[in-house]
Amino acid sequence: MEMLHLEEVMEELRESFRSWKTRSAEWRKTQLRGLERLLQEKEREIYNALDEDLGKHHTEAYRDEIGILVKSLNLFLSSLDDWMASKKVHVPVIAFPTTGEVVPEPLGVVLIFSSWNFPFGLALDPLIGAIAAGNAAVLKPSEIAPACSSFLAKNIPLYLDNKAIKVIEGGVPIAERLLENKWDKIFFTGNARVGRIIMSAAAKHLTPVTLELGGKCPAILDHFSSLRDRTVVAVKRIVSGKWCLCSGQACVGVDYLLVEEKHASEVIEFIKDWLKKYYGDDPQKSHSLSRIVNKHHFRRLQKLIEDPLVAASIVHGGSMDEKNLFIEPTILLDPPLDAEIMTEEIFGPFLPIITLKKIEDSIEFINSKPRALSLYVFTKDKTFQKQVIAKTSSGSVTVNDTIIQFACDTLPFGGIGESGFGKYHGKFSFDAFSHGKAVLRRSLLNEMSFGYPPWNDYKLRFLRAAYNFDYIALFLLLIGLKRN
Ligand code: NAD
Numbered sequence: 001m002e003m004l005h006l007e008e009v010m011e012e013l014r015e016s017f018r019s020w021k022t023r024s025a026e027w028r029k030t031q032l033r034g035l036e037r038l039l040q041e042k043e044r045e046i047y048n049a050l051d052e053d054l055g056k057h058h059t060e061a062y063r064d065e066i067g068i069l070v071k072s073l074n075l076f077l078s079s080l081d082d083w084m085a086s087k088k089v090h091v092p093v094i095a096f097p098t099t100g101e102v103v104p105e106p107l108g109v110v111l112i113f114s115s116w117n118f119p120f121g122l123a124l125d126p127l128i129g130a131i132a133a134g135n136a137a138v139l140k141p142s143e144i145a146p147a148c149s150s151f152l153a154k155n156i157p158l159y160l161d162n163k164a165i166k167v168i169e170g171g172v173p174i175a176e177r178l179l180e181n182k183w184d185k186i187f188f189t190g191n192a193r194v195g196r197i198i199m200s201a202a203a204k205h206l207t208p209v210t211l212e213l214g215g216k217c218p219a220i221l222d223h224f225s226s227l228r229d230r231t232v233v234a235v236k237r238i239v240s241g242k243w244c245l246c247s248g249q250a251c252v253g254v255d256y257l258l259v260e261e262k263h264a265s266e267v268i269e270f271i272k273d274w275l276k277k278y279y280g281d282d283p284q285k286s287h288s289l290s291r292i293v294n295k296h297h298f299r300r301l302q303k304l305i306e307d308p309l310v311a312a313s314i315v316h317g318g319s320m321d322e323k324n325l326f327i328e329p330t331i332l333l334d335p336p337l338d339a340e341i342m343t344e345e346i347f348g349p350f351l352p353i354i355t356l357k358k359i360e361d362s363i364e365f366i367n368s369k370p371r372a373l374s375l376y377v378f379t380k381d382k383t384f385q386k387q388v389i390a391k392t393s394s395g396s397v398t399v400n401d402t403i404i405q406f407a408c409d410t411l412p413f414g415g416i417g418e419s420g421f422g423k424y425h426g427k428f429s430f431d432a433f434s435h436g437k438a439v440l441r442r443s444l445l446n447e448m449s450f451g452y453p454p455w456n457d458y459k460l461r462f463l464r465a466a467y468n469f470d471y472i473a474l475f476l477l478l479i480g481l482k483r484n
Contacts, residue, residue: 010181013109016164017136031131034159036073052147055291065121076132083430094466098442104434106134108184113140115189116293117249119148126187129429136164143171183207192418210422210432213415214345216255217372220362222379223263234378235270241402243329247290248349252374252406255346258362261355272316275329284326291325298325301348304341363391370418376402395419
């Protein structure tokens with residue numbers, strides 16, 4: 001895209017925002033309904049694009065992307081009027097007589113970068129938030145999922161207001177070109193290295209950012225003593241949180257598993273059982289296992305297990321087929337902790353199991369690493385649950401399951417530290433793209449003299465009362481008025 005063209009696009013977006021049309025509830029709802037129609041009418045094409053880019057099964061695609069978007073649209077359409085309404089707030093006596101409210105207003109023209117692993121979910125969910133909050137927006141889908149990116153570029157203009165919502169396709173050069181412009185918000189999903197680039201570009205214009213990044217999400221599996229059935233269910237959910245989401249290419253996927261030494265071999269057997277149930281004897285023939293997105297990521301993953309010490313720790317799987325971008329679900333037992341597989345986010349179908357003497361040691365282990373996007377703990381011990389929640393820091397903690405927190409739009413979704421900052425999903429998405437403007441309305445009657453010079457100790461006493469006792473002090477203030 002020529003610079004001139006991009007400038008025109010920016011001007012058109014700004015003009016749309018300045019025209020005030022994006023602020024009306026009607027415009028916002030029309031766009032959200034347009035997205036709803038797009039998902040309904042083009043569902044089959046969406047599955048085809050996801051299959052082409054990632055070999056994602058359409059049921060998995062519905063569970064992780066389309067279904068979540070449909071649910072999100074339902075929530076936004078039913079809640080929008082309430083979210084758009086200004087909210088009255090309590091006003092302290094120091095400002096009496098006054099009313100106060102928070103008025104949500106759109107930020108302006110926003111830029112959304114999405115990542116390739118959930119090319120619809122991670123592009124459209126933030127876009128829903130941006131539209132609902134009344135912004136004009138540009139979506140830059142990831143070039144690494146080209147079929148999905150081109151689907152979005154072709155179809156969004158058919159269903160949404162093309163003067164206020166644009167899809168701009170391209171790789172790094174286009175991303176850099178976009179970043180040269182002044183935006184009112186940048187919402188980025190991707191890795192932390194690029195997150196830093198986004199943030200420094202945004203800093204030039206004082207543009208606020210939300211960074212949805214990744215990292216290594218740990219799972220802790222406590223021993224369920226005699227409750228074998230519970231362990232089996234726990235392991236099932238861990239297997240699902242590792243491999244059943246785009247073959248491990250998921251920001252919230254389980255990166256590694258912490259178990260007590262003495263239970264490791266039993267856990268490995270349970271994992272193997274579930275893998276067999278899910279993907280059969282030959283997982284390469286299974287249609288339920290996504291493929292690695294491209295050769296670059298295939299080789300990146302291949303390199304992670306090339307180190308002889310890491311290769312020696314493989315206890316299951318390890319086979320690969322570059323032509324078909326297939327990597328078998330692979331389990332590693334105690335790979336070296338300084339190997340890349342334990343220092344970098346895996347983002348693929350390898351599960352390192354790290355053994356500990358006592359499960360309580362998992363807290364120290366996790367705290368020695370950068371803060372994760374999600375943390376999973378499987379235990380029936382309520383004290384241990386509380387300890388994990390209180391003594392670790394991560395974007396979220398899920399007890400006795402994996403991934404499901406991502407689908408709960410009443411919870412904020414986002415990271416902390418290396419896993420990013422800013423929150424979205426449900427009302428948090430609306431807030432992420434809104435400015436809560438403080439509005440105070442004061443009466444011109446009843447002037448309180450204690451707030452103005454000439455100063456004296458008497459006024460100081462009333463100020464102390466007002467700041468410390470709020471409305472209880474009102475009475476005193478009113479008496480004070482008479483004496484000043
Ligand atoms: P990616 O390579 O598709 O990059 C994401 C976006 O950044 C794309 O739009 C891309 O064009 C853009 N980009 C890439 N290089 C750039 C540059 N130099 N300058 C400007 N823009 C650039 O995706 P990825 O980074 O490979 O995605 C995987 C990472 O994203 C993992 O770390 C994963 O954990 C994280 N992730 C986080 C979430 C979340 O919701 N928190 C979701 C999915 C993925």
